[in-house]
Amino acid sequence: MxxxxxxxxxxxxxxxxxxxxxxxxxxxxxxxxxxxxxxxxxxxxxxxxxxxxxxxxxxxxxxxxxxxxxxxxxxxxxxxxxxxxxxxxxxxxxxxxxxxxxxxxxxxxxxxxxxxxxxxxxxxxxxxxxxxxxxxxxxxxxxxxxxxxxLVGGSEPAPLLKDVDLTPLSWKRAYNQIMNDLERLVVNAGLVHGDLSEYNVLYYRRPYLIDMGQSVMTSHPRAQEFLFRDVKNLNLFFRKKGIELKDLVKDDLITKWLASRR
Ligand SMILES: Nc1ncnc2c1ncn2[C@@H]1O[C@H](COP(=O)(O)OP(=O)(O)OP(=O)(O)O)[C@@H](O)[C@H]1O
Ligand SMILES: [Mg+2]
Structure with missing residues (x-):
């Protein structure tokens, strides 16, 4: 029809x-x-x-x-x-x-x-x-x-993180902004993105996370695994930009975030 x-x-x-x-x-x-x-x-x-x-x-x-x-x-x-x-x-x-x-x-x-x-x-x-x-x-x-x-981007759709060209200082800031958002997502919203990479982040003056259909609650049996993978994907991308990364294992970030869920 x-x-x-x-x-x-x-x-x-x-x-x-x-x-x-x-x-x-x-x-x-x-x-x-x-x-x-x-x-x-x-x-x-x-x-x-x-x-x-x-x-x-x-x-x-x-x-x-x-x-x-x-x-x-x-x-x-x-x-x-x-x-x-x-x-x-x-x-x-x-x-x-x-x-x-x-x-x-x-x-x-x-x-x-x-x-x-x-x-x-x-x-x-x-x-x-x-x-x-x-x-x-x-x-x-x-x-x-x-x-x-x-619409992220005002009147024009914003580009993906993978396609933007930033100064070293802005890359560093973008990394910290995403890590802060990830922490907030876990601690305040009780969610794990689950498909995070430079393909699911838009950049318009700062990073925005998109594409959350697969995101799961932190109580999901595989939440920790997904969160680990998300941060690993981001680190892989930002390493190429020469950014000093948070050390997932040494800093034990994920355990800390998950333990402080609201
Ligand atoms: N709110 C938004 N503002 C601007 N652009 C957006 C927005 N949401 C999605 N897009 C654009 O649409 C594309 C696809 O969106 P999304 O990642 O949510 O869907 P998808 O199912 O993963 O699609 P794909 O298979 O193409 O990755 C994004 O890469 C982005 O370019
Ligand atoms: Mg997508």
Missing amino acids: TLVEWSEEGGFATKADREKLIKDSELRESLEGVFDSITLRYTYELIRRGVIKRFITNISQGKEARVYVAEGADGYVAVKIYFTSASEYYKTMPIYIEGDPRFSHLKRGDRREIVETWARKEYANLSEAYSAGVHVPKPISIRGNVLVMQ
């Missing part, structure tokens, strides 16, 4: 609406040609509610999701739309979902339910991190598999 057929049924988004809201026909094609009708319905609901005013461009086409820049009610937003089909990744999602008491009650166990739970989990993780003072994009809204958050 295309969106037009569907809208005629529901009277939800008319052709004129769609053309007004997503002016760029290529962009409209990128949404309507890729996502199923339920995803499109969620997207148009967010448009109707004014959470999204206008899609501007597509930033990324990953295996899990596509991310778009849009105009929101109050500034620019990033809209992350998870795929519900044509992907194998949903098979590993239950591992991270089932280890998490907040989301472990999958009822139907179908693809859409798993992916929607995953999106909700990313939204909850961002909310908890944001409230704990960690620098992450502020979460704005979630509808099914469509997540809306603040």
Whole structure:
């Protein structure tokens, strides 16, 4: 079912609406040609509610999701739309979902339910991190598999940490800022990122952590292992920048952080 057929049924988004809201026909094609009708319905609901005013461009086409820049009610937003089909990744999602008491009650166990739970989990993780003072994009809204958050970068999407060019002093500052955020994430939010590297950190005046669907609570049986891996990945990247690193083993950082969880 295309969106037009569907809208005629529901009277939800008319052709004129769609053309007004997503002016760029290529962009409209990128949404309507890729996502199923339920995803499109969620997207148009967010448009109707004014959470999204206008899609501007597509930033990324990953295996899990596509991310778009849009105009929101109050500034620019990033809209992350998870795929519900044509992907194998949903098979590993239950591992991270089932280890998490907040989301472990999958009822139907179908693809859409798993992916929607995953999106909700990313939204909850961002909310908890944001409230704990960690620098992450502020979460704005979630509808099914469509997540809306603040765009890091102001009006243009910020580059990834791996692509920026900083002075030695700024690299040092960026490293300390990320380590402080990681500590806050563990101690104040009780979460471990779980997929941290220079690919999941954006840089706009300072670093911002993104991509938290897989993040788990510190009570997860593998939390310590994930945290160790996160810090190791970061250290590997920052070592190449000539930064003096925190010594994971000598400083026993992870044990200290985990022991001081609130
Ligand atoms: N809030 C945001 N502000 C600006 N850009 C963002 C934001 N969220 C995501 N992006 C951009 O979209 C890309 C993909 O986002 P994310 O890492 O959350 O998804 P992913 O599922 O890992 O996708 P991929 O498979 O492409 O890595 C990021 O690398 C970043 O460039
Ligand atoms: Mg990513």
